[in-house]
Every structure is written in C-alpha cells, then in structure tokens.
Amino acid sequence: MIxxxxxxxxxxxxxxxxxxxxxxxxxxxIKGAAKYYGERVAFLFRQKELTYKELYNQALRLANGLKxxxxxKGDVVAIQMLNCTQYAVSYYGVVLAGATYTPVNPLLPKDExxxxxxxxxxxxxxxxxxxxxxxxxxxxxxxxxxxxxTGDVEVASxxxxxxxxxxxxxxxxxxxxxxxxxxxEFTVDIDVLEDVVHIAYTGGTTGKPKGVMxxxxxxxxxxxxxxxxxSAALAQVDDDGxxxxxxxxxxxxxxxxxYPTLPxxxxxxxxxxxxxxxxxMGGLAYGVLLGATSILFDRFIPEEFLADLERYKITELxxxxxxxxFLLMHPNIEKHDFSSVRTINSGAAPIAMETMKLLIxxxxxxxxxxxxxxTEATASAVQSVGFYGGERKLGTVGLPIYNTKxxxxxxxxQGKEITEAGQRGEVCIKGPQVMKGYFNNPEVTAxxxxxxxxxxxxxxxxxxxGFLSIVDRKKDMLIYNGYNVYPRQIEEHxxxxxxxxxxxxxxxxxxxVGEKPKAFVVLKQGVSTTEEAIMHFVNEKVVHYxxxxxxxxxxxxxxxxxxxxxxxxxxxxxxxxxxxx
Numbered sequence: 001m002i003x004x005x006x007x008x009x010x011x012x013x014x015x016x017x018x019x020x021x022x023x024x025x026x027x028x029x030i031k032g033a034a035k036y037y038g039e040r041v042a043f044l045f046r047q048k049e050l051t052y053k054e055l056y057n058q059a060l061r062l063a064n065g066l067k068x069x070x071x072x073k074g075d076v077v078a079i080q081m082l083n084c085t086q087y088a089v090s091y092y093g094v095v096l097a098g099a100t101y102t103p104v105n106p107l108l109p110k111d112e113x114x115x116x117x118x119x120x121x122x123x124x125x126x127x128x129x130x131x132x133x134x135x136x137x138x139x140x141x142x143x144x145x146x147x148x149x150t151g152d153v154e155v156a157s158x159x160x161x162x163x164x165x166x167x168x169x170x171x172x173x174x175x176x177x178x179x180x181x182x183x184x185e186f187t188v189d190i191d192v193l194e195d196v197v198h199i200a201y202t203g204g205t206t207g208k209p210k211g212v213m214x215x216x217x218x219x220x221x222x223x224x225x226x227x228x229x230x231s232a233a234l235a236q237v238d239d240d241g242x243x244x245x246x247x248x249x250x251x252x253x254x255x256x257x258x259y260p261t262l263p264x265x266x267x268x269x270x271x272x273x274x275x276x277x278x279x280x281m282g283g284l285a286y287g288v289l290l291g292a293t294s295i296l297f298d299r300f301i302p303e304e305f306l307a308d309l310e311r312y313k314i315t316e317l318x319x320x321x322x323x324x325x326f327l328l329m330h331p332n333i334e335k336h337d338f339s340s341v342r343t344i345n346s347g348a349a350p351i352a353m354e355t356m357k358l359l360i361x362x363x364x365x366x367x368x369x370x371x372x373x374x375t376e377a378t379a380s381a382v383q384s385v386g387f388y389g390g391e392r393k394l395g396t397v398g399l400p401i402y403n404t405k406x407x408x409x410x411x412x413x414q415g416k417e418i419t420e421a422g423q424r425g426e427v428c429i430k431g432p433q434v435m436k437g438y439f440n441n442p443e444v445t446a447x448x449x450x451x452x453x454x455x456x457x458x459x460x461x462x463x464x465x466g467f468l469s470i471v472d473r474k475k476d477m478l479i480y481n482g483y484n485v486y487p488r489q490i491e492e493h494x495x496x497x498x499x500x501x502x503x504x505x506x507x508x509x510x511x512x513v514g515e516k517p518k519a520f521v522v523l524k525q526g527v528s529t530t531e532e533a534i535m536h537f538v539n540e541k542v543v544h545y546x547x548x549x550x551x552x553x554x555x556x557x558x559x560x561x562x563x564x565x566x567x568x569x570x571x572x573x574x575x576x577x578x579x580x581x
Contacts, residue, residue: 009391014248019228019402025190025216026197027096028243029289035242037291043085045296050085060183062093073098078122080104082298086150087274090126091284098188102199103275107544117142150174192216202375211439212375221432222378223286229401230386258387260342261315264291270318271300281379302326313340320348320482322513328358344368348482353394372397378433396467404431427460428453478507478515483545493538499529506567508574516549
C-alpha cells in the first residue's frame, strides 16, 4: 500500500519520508538520557525516586560487575522480576555490558521457566527473593553461573542489602553487587546490525515457545520510528556516543499546538509489566529515550490506578483494552480529574469502537491512539496519527510508521499481493525493526521471514487511504487481558489428564478481558470426572493468563468435511449462546 506522505492529515510534512537511523548500540539510550535529563526522575516506585543519573550510575556498576564475571557480548542474562526500579537498573546494566537480555515472566510454571533458561543458555539470573522457591528448584538443571537477587528491603536505598547467606555462594544480593563495583564507562565492540540485544520468548501454536532475536539496530530503529511518528523528534548522536532526540519545530509554543507533550516533560502510567514487550519497549526504551518519568506499581488496582492518574498529573496513559474497560466501568471514574492526560495509547489487542468513544469522552484533552505490532517486529509497525488535527479513523490501527512497508498477501493464492481496498489479506511487514529470526530455529525463521518480509499470520484490510484494520489473528492465538494465549499449549496439558479422550480450546469473546480460553472436552468411555477437576489439573501447569476459564463436556468434537476438527463451529455456537443470554 503506497503511503500518502503529501497528505498533512496523515504525515507530518516537516519530517522526511525516510528518517535516518544511526548505528549505535542500545546502551546509547541511557547514556543520552543521563546526559540530557540527568536530574529528572526516571522511575518512581513505592515513593522511591530514581533519577536518570542514578539509573545510569547503578547500571554502569552492574555492567562492570558482569564484565568482571566474564559476562559480555554473546552471553545471555535472564531477568525475572515484577516492576520495580531494580528492573530498570538490571536491564541497562545487561545492555551496557554488551550481553543479551531475556525477560522471564515471573509467573511462568516451573517447566516453562526452565525451558527458557535452557534454550537461551542464560548464564546469569537477576531475580526477586519472593520467587526463590521457583528459581532455587531449577538452578541445578540450568547453566546459571550466578544469581543476583533483590527484594523489598533493597528498594529504599543502596545501603540496605538483602541477606543471601542461606542461598549459597553462587547467590549475591543485588545492592551488594552494585556497591562492590565502580560506575566506570567501558566500550564493547557491538555490531549493531547483527548482535542480539533481546531474546524475547513468544508462545508457539505448535510445540515450545520461540525466542525472538532483536538486534541493537532493530530496537534503536523502532524507538526512533516511534519518536518521529508520535513526537516529531529526530535522532541526535553526540561525539561521546550519547543518543537523544530533538523536536523538528524549534519553537516550543508552536510545537505544543500540534503535539501533546515535549520530550523531557512526560509523566507515564502504564500497567504493562517490564517483562512484557509493551513494558520493555514503552517504559524501558522509548520512555527513557524521551526523558519520561514512569510511575511504577507491582499490582493493578483500578481505584488506586485512577487516583494515581490524578495525583501524579499523568500526561501519558498506556495499556491494553481490558485495562481501559476496567477503568471506564469503575463507579468512581466521574469523581476524578483527568485533565492532565494528553496521550492515550492502546495496544496488545484490538479495542472496541465504543471503548474508544468512552476514552475520548472521559479524557477530553487527550489524543487517543491505537497501534499494531508484534514481538517479531520489535514492538510497533502501524500507529494512529499522533498530532492534533491528524486523521484518526476509529476501527483502524492507523498507518505504517516511518521506514516501514506493509502489504497484504492473499491467503488463498500463494504469492499474490492484495492491492484493492477492502480486500482481506495476510499482513506482511518490512522495515529495520523486523527481527533477525527465531533463536535456534532456522526452519520456522525461514517460514516467517521471506525475502525480508515478516509474514505475521494476522489478517488485515486497507481502506482507500491506507488505514489498516486487523480483522482476524493468527490461526489459533487468542488474547486475554492483552496477553497472547496459544490454545495448543493448553490442549497438550488437557491430553495429559487420564480422563480426557479429546479436547480443543477456543477463545470466547468477553468485553472485560477480550477473549477467555474455553475448553471443550470429550471424556474417555467409562471414565467420569468434573469440569472443575480438569480445570484445576490444567491451570496448575500454565501461566495465569493461559488458565481455562470455562470447560464444557461434549460427546464429540465437530469435524470439517476434510476430517479436521472445526473450531469455527464451536466459536459460532458460543456466539449464538452469548447473544441469547
């Protein structure tokens, strides 16, 4: 689809059609933030402030400690924590050491946690003391050389160190590790085009999760694409290697007539965990590049969240549709003043048009945007227009961002591109943010990356102006509360139950969470059990957002004429049932 760069309602006319992406490593982000926003609060957690200078200083100390251990380029460090300031320090410490970061969902079941450590070859684990029962059990089966563990006691100050004597000599307190090393800058020979900075695991529709390899160039490209798109800001690299961005309109008053906030003034609030792509890219990378202050919390409580929006005069609110539904339906929403909010970003799942309308109503000063991306494209490929006066079409995810091409390919005729507006096709993406490939998985990489194009498996439609709508998703994937849920993984656990003869899992529409996993089960002849017993059996083995929410016994699974199980029949049956309620 050809971009209409000459349309001032679609694209900022002061930004070149193709922006320049400098060849710098990801560590340049925090170096630039410390240089230009040093005294500004980067993260606030439990009333403890961490400035950009302090973040850089502590990250350098951690990086030097990793270097002293022999951890650097080519080595993988796993971070297993909920949101906290130590997470931000850990992330940039790993990056500055030249190592590769792999985020671990702290709620993963033990076997999935071990698989990620083994598959990635992680040598160091940075974690939290509350998770000790989980990581202690898997250490003997992984290749972990050192565990760096933090806890609540270490949040208040660096001087307070967790007592790790009971864990053994290979476990050290996070703060002690920081305090034992200097904040000394050093250079790592990074090949930004080839060297991997992230291995982010995404669930697989068949078999085990896949590690998505994101290079330094991928990540730098994507945050600069977003900065140009959402803030009309272009890259500046100093002689010392520090990366920052400058707005293209030098008159700030004139700039603020068109864009919601200046870099270095934004105050962000988002429930996205840092181990999730939205948290890593939105808070740790993009937010730091633009000098934002991010308010962190480790539990999403709607009433407290609404209060924090007002208390901290939040200017940017980001989240998934399920979160917005919770907030908008809260009985006290009318009692709060949200006039400070200038930007609302919705992602991770399609948002209903009615929800968008309610956001516009309750946040009258905000530009409300939606976007589309995936882990394999680092984060973002398509976004709503972000400037005042720009055209935002409800029901679409926006336009391709700078340096990004998007096309639709026929799902019926191999190799045929869909060029007519309104016709469905598989969304394919090409740009500098597209992943290097899947870690240790060349076969699936070859199936997904074809001639530089990322074949997403998502089905989309372009309108006559090039606005993209996502109308269907990957064959089996469903989205619960903004998280990708892969039914195949749940089905495998269902088949482990001794009473189950056949099973299938589908996504059932739910206005509060998006889609919830429902299982249809055929029992073995002569065997009896309960729905609750099977749900309990499976739900103990999967991460919290992949738990079965409903289960129904049926006599047989519906089949297609070709002899394949027909999920669509079950989905249509559920739609009919819900419409009758």
